[in-house]
Amino acid sequence: MERTTILVVDDEEDMRFLVCMYLENSGFSCLQAKDGEEALALIQQQNIDLILLDIMMPNIDGFALCERIRKQSSVPIIFLTARGDEWDKVKGFKIGGDDYIVKPFSPGELIARIEAIIRRTYQGRQTDGISLGSISIDEKGRKVTVAGESIVLTLKEFDLLVFLAKHHGQVFSREDLLVRVWGYDYTGNARTVDTHIKTLRLKLKQGGSFIKTVWGIGYKFEV
Missing domain, CATH: 3.40.50.2300 (Response regulator)
Structure with missing residues (x-):
């Protein structure tokens, strides 16, 4: 190779x-x-x-x-x-x-x-989908399933999930996520990330445990 x-x-x-x-x-x-x-x-x-x-x-x-x-x-x-x-x-x-x-x-x-x-x-160029653990993500169709059950996410919840899933195991601070997911010109409070993480975990049910808090730093997605 x-x-x-x-x-x-x-x-x-x-x-x-x-x-x-x-x-x-x-x-x-x-x-x-x-x-x-x-x-x-x-x-x-x-x-x-x-x-x-x-x-x-x-x-x-x-x-x-x-x-x-x-x-x-x-x-x-x-x-x-x-x-x-x-x-x-x-x-x-x-x-x-x-x-x-x-x-x-x-x-x-x-x-x-x-x-x-x-x-x-x-x-990642070989497929439009991401499959990690019980979570499957269809990027083009903007659809998420957990253990085969369809999950409805908001625009930013979906973008946040995709970003974290694509960076499996990598830790990001709240500020990093605001820049990478919300956009460079976003001026809101970094606690916005905490709110979205909380609702995302709830919606993903058992898959929510894959979004892990790294105390004093931020968050990562890890199966």
Whole structure:
């Protein structure tokens, strides 16, 4: 089987080496770029499945590079950066990033997030449905069944369920969910997420136990 190829874009050579070591030990193929121009050239020349992108780089920073990549490609992009400000995260998602990881990071978490996005992006294209435990989701038809019983959800309840299910096992804060599910311009209280989680759990009945609270952080979907 052909290995998944990941492009690491970072102006720090030691960081590129370290990340590629983690990736290759986990079975991925790794390419490196020290700046935006080199990254753009590699994207044109190579078949790249995912990009790990630093923000603070000379000439073309990570945000500008992401915007340029999105004009020509939908390849998944994970920001891997020391900039942990909330507004940086929001901007990263808004311009097309698929995930945002702040340095210093856990190698295990990095690999888990990469694997989740690879599954969601490439394996998910083979079907319009999601089946996890007793829950089945028809994305196109916007239908949900639990143990064969049809469940009626509101628009945001459905979107929230799909998002969490597609990121199986990944923990999201309330603020992350507001950005990713409600939209970048949403200005409501983060407790909105708690309310929707509560009603979603009730409607999903036995399937509601798959939506787990991670105390002090947020929520995840895990079967």
